[in-house]
Amino acid sequence: MNIPHKSVPIADLHREPLRHLLTALADDHLILGHRHSEWTGLGPILEEDIAFSSIAQDQMGHALGFYTLLHEHLGAPDPDIHAFTRQETEFSCCQLVEWPIGDYDFSLTRHLFFDLAAGLRMETLSLSSFKPLAQLATKIRGEVKYHMFHAKTMVNQLGNSNDETARARMQTAINRQFGLALGMFEPRLGEQILDDAQIAPIESKWRERWLEALNAVLDGSGLHIPDPDRIEPVYGGRNGYHTEYLQPLLNEMTEVFRLDPQAEW
Amino acid sequence: MVSPAHEPTGVPLNAHKDQVDAIWEALRSVMDPEIPVLSVVDLGIITGVELSPEKSVIVRMTPTFAGCPAIRLMEKQVGEAVEQLGYQHVQVETDFSVAWNSNRISDRGREIIRDFGLAPPPKHNGEPDLDRLQHTECPYCASANTTLKTPFGPTLCRSMHYCFDCLQAFEQFKPV
Numbered sequence: 001m002n003i004p005h006k007s008v009p010i011a012d013l014h015r016e017p018l019r020h021l022l023t024a025l026a027d028d029h030l031i032l033g034h035r036h037s038e039w040t041g042l043g044p045i046l047e048e049d050i051a052f053s054s055i056a057q058d059q060m061g062h063a064l065g066f067y068t069l070l071h072e073h074l075g076a077p078d079p080d081i082h083a084f085t086r087q088e089t090e091f092s093c094c095q096l097v098e099w100p101i102g103d104y105d106f107s108l109t110r111h112l113f114f115d116l117a118a119g120l121r122m123e124t125l126s127l128s129s130f131k132p133l134a135q136l137a138t139k140i141r142g143e144v145k146y147h148m149f150h151a152k153t154m155v156n157q158l159g160n161s162n163d164e165t166a167r168a169r170m171q172t173a174i175n176r177q178f179g180l181a182l183g184m185f186e187p188r189l190g191e192q193i194l195d196d197a198q199i200a201p202i203e204s205k206w207r208e209r210w211l212e213a214l215n216a217v218l219d220g221s222g223l224h225i226p227d228p229d230r231i232e233p234v235y236g237g238r239n240g241y242h243t244e245y246l247q248p249l250l251n252e253m254t255e256v257f258r259l260d261p262q263a264e265w
Numbered sequence: 266m267v268s269p270a271h272e273p274t275g276v277p278l279n280a281h282k283d284q285v286d287a288i289w290e291a292l293r294s295v296m297d298p299e300i301p302v303l304s305v306v307d308l309g310i311i312t313g314v315e316l317s318p319e320k321s322v323i324v325r326m327t328p329t330f331a332g333c334p335a336i337r338l339m340e341k342q343v344g345e346a347v348e349q350l351g352y353q354h355v356q357v358e359t360d361f362s363v364a365w366n367s368n369r370i371s372d373r374g375r376e377i378i379r380d381f382g383l384a385p386p387p388k389h390n391g392e393p394d395l396d397r398l399q400h401t402e403c404p405y406c407a408s409a410n411t412t413l414k415t416p417f418g419p420t421l422c423r424s425m426h427y428c429f430d431c432l433q434a435f436e437q438f439k440p441v
Binding site: 047050051053054055057058059060061062064065132135136138139140142143145146149150 | 328330331333334361362364365366393398414415418419421439
């Protein structure tokens with residue numbers, strides 16, 4: 001995308017917390033987008049192959065949007081350089097998005113968990129006092145609606161399936177990654193400062209709304225979430241602590257880029 | 266040539282209206298590569314044309330989808346179309362300051378989309394009702410006895426449907 005210089009003034013106090021927020025959003029979308037793209041050609045049915053590939057493509061666009069804000073307003077490198085040349089410990093994605101795609105039930109559940117959170121985040125951020133973020137969030141919000149529409153439809157179909165195995169597999173997928181999902185809401189450095197400035201809420205507010213919304217989505221699906229107070233959230237990702245799965249993924253993602261970082265495509 | 270009704274910020278101070286109109290007209294020759302009969306103007310992704318007294322041109326665009334892979338190609342073609350009018354300083358800027366939604370597609374664009382074999386997106390009041398996708402009107406036989414197969418399709422902006430009356434699979438340009 002053609003990037004004109006149009007940075008808006010940001011108070012010094014807000015710069016670091018905003019950098020943490022935008023990097024977390026960008027990295028989450030980049031990594032999960034890449035994971036979803038691994039379903040291309042492998043979906044259990046053609047429609048799901050296309051759905052995951054399309055969602056992946058959307059998420060690459062969203063990641064580009066966040067990296068572009070970092071570049072334009074906070075002095076980060078060009079989006080491609082930023083996305084493809086950092087070390088593992090410099091990534092601040094949550095661990096949920098790093099895990100391999102596993103079976104379809106795992107990927108579908110992760111897609112539900114993540115896009116439900118993304119939709120809520122974009123809804124709030126579309127009102128952010130940091131205007132460039134509000135504009136981007138407004139754009140992304142309309143796209144995530146389709147992601148959620150898809151996730152809800154599939155989760156309901158499988159949850160209400162006459163095939164007991166399908167239902168059981170979905171419930172197991174939910175139970176298995178619930179701690180990872182709660183890790184999406186790991187507190188960010190300086191989050192209270194952004195909350196005070198009405199740039200973005202603290203993560204615990206998003207977590208609360210997500211839990212409510214998730215219960216509403218699963219209502220009638222025959223599926224349920226574990227008691228969130230009895231599940232340990234998997235934290236660390238926001239501070240650069242990752243699973244064993246991230247580095248191999250980064251190696252693969254950047255393999256072509258590293259051949260010639262200056263190449264014109 | 267009259268500029269499209271949805272063009273919000275087309276005419277800056279001191280510019281000659283007919284020259285700006287000529288630029289809009291030239292942009293009608295640039296097609297969406299995914300629907301090659303639909304111009305970027307009818308698609309509604311051109312959000313502004315500015316002509317300075319020094320004859321430099323700024324064309325503002327907004328992508329349909331954030332991950333639209335065609336946007337760079339369209340930027341290039343938009344720039345070339347304006348340069349062909351003889352302007353030497355042409356800048357094409359893409360940003361989200363005006364968010365595209367499917368209501369920005371012109372009435373003429375909707376007809377073109379239908380003739381192309383896609384169901385055009387229904388107009389909405391800011392928030393499309395996705396449940397309506399279940400009964401999208403078939404672009405071939407106009408029946409509403411249809412079903413949504415999947416909200417995703419061969420391009421980011423399309424969903425896939427099936428008509429029970431004419432027994433055809435069809436696609437819709439998604440309401441966003």
